Amino acid sequence: MKQIYAFENKNDYEKYQTITQEFSERLKEYQEILENEYELRDLPKGILWTSEELATDTFSNIPIPAYTNEDLIYMSPDPESWRRIFIEQLDGKNLPHIQRFYEEYTEDEMFIILAHELTHHSDLFLDEFEDERGEGIWFEEGMCFYLPRKIILSEKELSDITRVESELVEVFKTEYGNHSLEEFGHSTYQGSIPSIMFDYWRSYLAVKYLVETIAHNDIKTVFNEYHKWDQEGRTMSLSEYFNIDDLFN
Template sequence: MKKIVAFESAEEGALYEPLISRMMNRLEAYRKFLEKKFRLTTCPKGVIWTSSELATEFFSSIPIPAYAREDFIYITPDLNAWQELMLRQLEDKDLPEVRAYYEQFSEDDLFEILAHELTHYIDLFVDEFDDDRTDSIWFEEGMCFYLPRKYGFSENYFKKITEIEGKLAEAFSREYAHRSLDDFGSESYQSSLSSIMFDYWRSYLTVFSLVQRVGGDEQKLFSLYLEWDRTGRQTSLTKYFSIHG
């Protein structure tokens, strides 16, 4: 994959060059893991590293400065911008442990987001980038969180981020839990930041629970998911997996 640096000044790009190089080296190792274990056969042409402003206002209108398109991953390396976004999602909730966690937003957290975007390219997902992607996107998004967290970091990191997002989902459940997971994707970026992120937290936590249900065997869970698609999606994916709430 190519490393493409797209900032408004050469000086800004140079400032992030060491961090970007470290991220790309880690991504190469994760790419090899996905190729070996989870059917990654076609990678994006490159990663476009840019500012948060350009990512959310120039290249796209998505309010989160990391996303995958058919040919490229777009992401900002600005740790301060990520920290500000992660804290803003808390709104007025009194969550001191969660706040303290995101106040220490690190390179590991940035790499997790980058690895998440690459995971979207594995062949095990049934929807393509140009599909409507509305009736099962929660499974793909949840798995794109799960795999990097499970296999790209320590057990302590995996447990901690699961705990943090569990607290977030619980804190915002009164506002948003009435929505169906199957609707994730229909209007994902047209609400508040906490509303957007709630769908991501819940998708990850649901996939985490499903993996536990099949004894920790992600391949078995993928097989069930693919069978749902092969048999014509005769019911919603949440009903297929007997997910309640």
Template sequence: MCVKERRVVDNLYLVKDDSQLVAFRDFVLRNTEKLEAYQSFLKNELAVYDLPQAIIWSGFNAATQIIREIPVPAYTNNRRMVMTPDLTVWKELYLYQLMDYECSQQTQAIESHYHSLSENFLLQIVGHELAHWSEHFSDDFDGYDSYIWFEEGMVEYISRKYFLTEEEFQAEKICNQSLVELYQKKYGWHSLNDFGSSTYDKNYASIFYEYWRSFLTIDKLVENLGSVQAVFDSYHLWANTDKTLPLLNWFVQQKLIEKEI
């Protein structure tokens, strides 16, 4: 079943039954004003002058197997964005990260956090995808995949700051720090420069590990430089170099961040 209704961006629904259609439409209608306000924010503050033609609000199976084969049901390209607006699905995906680790007080705290997620986190995921449309990101140079961590970390930071309460923001940050620590204890460390398309060939713990490190790196850069705009300004300074030094290494060399996370 595919139903269309007109908004600033077209809303398309790819659902398995009437009940899922009702749930997804209710989510969109309930949050239309918030999402339109966010789009205005992106235009005014982050140079987002274009948006996808449509958002496909899709069930998990359709998003990850029919539209595209990918394990995470939120993604965008130059024509459309796909999102599963089902909080239960996202809680389950986040909890899958813990399958790699033995039960402990640390994992129990993470589990408790994910069980408590509010609908703000669904809005944040939508916000993450829409922020990718910012003209502040440069993608017209060779080897861009090596620097995708910056874009992913920045859109995650921006969307969290916008949609999450301060309490939710800090709780999610602490959870991310714990998951990064657990992952590195079990699997070791590798450079964030390795973030790329192969990320999605791994399990959920590995996939989200790269996103959490990217976010934490941007969070530290904003803390050190004072604002999102200041971080973008530094990014653009690097983009105007010969780029022989990878972006993350350049941030370290410039003493904008002490070391990789």
């Protein structure tokens, strides 16, 4: 993949050069695992490194400065921007232990987000980039967080982020939990940062439950069931098929 830099001045390019090079090298190891085990066949043409402002106002109107299409992964390499976004997830609630977690692990969380975007390119997912994002999007989004976390993080790190996001789901359940997993889609990105991330937290936790509790840590079994749901004509929602409609009640 090419490394493409889109900054408004040379100083920004130089400021983030170290972290973009480090992330690019780290991503190669994860990419190799996806290619060998998870049907990553067609890579994006490159990673476009840019500022939060350009990512969210110029190249797209998505309020999170990391996303992908068939050709490019767009990513802000600015830890300060991401630290602010991570804290904004808390919506002003007094959760000092979670705030401290995000402050201390900002760069690791950033790298997981970059790996998340690459995971979307796996051929194991049913929908193509040009398709209207509809049924079962929660599964792809949740798996795109589960796989890099499971592969890259230590057991303690995985436990820590799972504990944080489980608590956040509980904290925000009353405000943002009055819709099903199946409603993850384009409208998700019209809300606030906490409401957007609520759908990601639930999706990750749902996939983790499917893999580790239902499938006894067999990721391939979960993917097989996902494909079976599609082959049988999608006669019910994916969450119904997996029998997890009440998982967060």
